[in-house]
Amino acid sequence: xxxSAGDIERFIKEALPDAxxxxxxxxGDGDHYSAFVKSAAFSGKSRVQQHQMVYAALQGRMxxxxxxxxxxxxxxxxx
Amino acid sequence: MDxxxxxxxxxxxxxxxxxxxxxGTPVFPQCGFSAAVVQVLNHLNVPFKGVxxxxxxxxxxxxxxxxxWPTIPQLYVKGEFVGGCDIIREMxxxxxxxxxxxxxxxDVQIQA
Numbered sequence: 001x002x003x004s005a006g007d008i009e010r011f012i013k014e015a016l017p018d019a020x021x022x023x024x025x026x027x028g029d030g031d032h033y034s035a036f037v038k039s040a041a042f043s044g045k046s047r048v049q050q051h052q053m054v055y056a057a058l059q060g061r062m063x064x065x066x067x068x069x070x071x072x073x074x075x076x077x078x079x
Numbered sequence: 080m081d082x083x084x085x086x087x088x089x090x091x092x093x094x095x096x097x098x099x100x101x102x103g104t105p106v107f108p109q110c111g112f113s114a115a116v117v118q119v120l121n122h123l124n125v126p127f128k129g130v131x132x133x134x135x136x137x138x139x140x141x142x143x144x145x146x147x148w149p150t151i152p153q154l155y156v157k158g159e160f161v162g163g164c165d166i167i168r169e170m171x172x173x174x175x176x177x178x179x180x181x182x183x184x185x186d187v188q189i190q191a
Binding site: 047052063 | 164165
């Protein structure tokens with residue numbers, strides 16, 4: 001069952017409550033999204049670690065229900 | 080993942096300076112994300128070894144556990160996981176990829 005943009009945002013915010021999350025549906029098929037996630041929890045982490053934190057928030061759906069998530073992460077300036 | 084798969088993956092990861100676990104082959108990538116990373120490496124004239132995960136389901140699933148990264152492609156430099164398509168593209172755009180390759184002693188010649 002494909003995921004909705006709302007599902008993705010909810011999962012990410014459950015794991016990263018302070019996160020700013022912007023989701024774009026790239027193809028309208030529930031399978032190809034882009035996401036921009038900004039959170040203080042990323043501070044001091046490598047890009048790989050930041051992306052792994054987002055994938056962990058999706059609890060195993062990445063690469064399964066969710067085929068493609070073009071991901072960009074950032075740390076707030078004041079973090 | 081069983082030990083046999085883990086050792087197969089480990090030997091592939093360490094079988095070259097730059098190893099790309101991908102869907103398809105460098106000449107015939109079978110996924111847009113894999114093709115994007117091939118394009119970046121070709122643009123930088125970096126020789127690399129392509130491992131077609133579609134040839135071996137155990138590697139296709141095992142590599143995700145090996146690096147705790149859920150998707151393909153996955154790029155390894157000198158045995159170290161660097162990232163998937165998004166990260167490689169971002170690193171390429173910021174110049175970090177060229178810098179990282181050079182510090183690992185891998186020659187980069189940007190195609191004109």
